[in-house]
Amino acid sequence: MTGVGRTPEQINREIRALWPPGAVEPTCRKAYQRLLVEWAAAMRAEQEQQQLAA
Template sequence: MPPNPVHPGSVRSAAAVNAEIRALWRDPSVRLTKEQRAAYERLCVEWAAAKRAEVVEAA
């Protein structure tokens, strides 16, 4: 698993996190397991942090 996205300096790019989300959930019609769902939720939080970091950099 990637570093905790809550800590500064550990944010990957939104594109990298999005690629991992897409790899995890290739077919949206297929339900995720409990473990996959937890990973998906962590990735969504990390993706949101990456997007915020990209906005801050652009400003």
């Protein structure tokens, strides 16, 4: 867990569910963008935790 609520893996699964073969549907674009921001924050938090543990 990254401290931001969910792991990058959990968020990535939700992103992939919005991305059927092809492109993100226009109706899902805002949710997709929100998830990308959340995923990036989770990745940063996870990397920071790894650096602190090293």
